[in-house]
Amino acid sequence: MAKKKTAKKSSSKKTTPKKSSSKVSGGTVKATICINHEIWPMERDVLFRPDRMKYVRKLIKPEGCVFCNAAKNGVSFDSLCVYKTKHSxxxxxxFPYNSGHVLVLPRRHCGDLLKLSDGEYTDLQQTIRVTMAAINSIYEPGGINLGLNHGAVAGAGIPEHLHYHMIPRWSGDLNFFPLIAETKVLVESLEQTYEKFLEYFKKI
Known part of the structure; x- marks a missing residue:
């Protein structure tokens, strides 16, 4: 009578990669590392952000222009408006790409840079300079992305109302996670970001 084969129990001990070597031309030794298949794939932490799904799928459709609503409501956390000038x-x-990500925009509903008055344009550019100084003072970044997507074809999410993106950047702050998973891990909440900017702008 044939004996039944029993499955070998997997060892609970951690396995370490094994090194092997082979000689190549010239007498040099080529080393290779063999990773045990039993320890791959490795466990990973998971960050759940279901609140972003509605935004990604464009299911959040606020009534009217969100920027115009912010202009009407004034400086408050509800509107996320932290600073105002005469025209900007x-x-x-x-949904910031990095901590400290802000938008600088004209108060008037306008989607064409060429249709701003001289006063509006000058005030907007001055506000950009002031905001850059605020970001440098609050976050001390290695650099700042400053960009305007002019028109829907150019990538503007709200093409009817001009808005410049200003994003603090640090060396090594971008990795595979935001590129592949379209998710960014931030070190502070919107409330904390708002309080930092509000405290700065109150001084000027």
Missing amino acids: MVVLNK
Whole structure:
């Protein structure tokens, strides 16, 4: 009578990669590392952000222009508006790419840079300079991305209302996670970001 084969129990001990070597031309030794298949794939932490799904799928459709609503409501966390001038305002990005990501935009509903008056354009550019100084003072970044997507074809999410993106950047702050998973891990909440900017702008 044939004996039944029993499955070998997997060892609970951690396995370490084994090194092997082979000689190649010239007498040099080529080393290779063999990773045990039993320890791959490795366990990974998972960050769940279901609130971003509605935004990614464009299911959140606010009534009217969100920037115009912010202009009407004034400086408050509800509107995410943190600073205003005669013609411009600074608003936190609700879904920031990095901590300190803000938008600088004209208060008037306008989607064409060439249709701004001289006074509006000058005030907007001055507000950009002031905001850059605020970001440098608050976050001390290695650099800042400053960009305007002019028109829907150029990538503007709200093409009807001009808005400059200002994003603090640090060396090594971008990796595979935001590129592949379209998710960014931030070190502070929107409330904390708002309070930092509000405290700065109150001084000027």
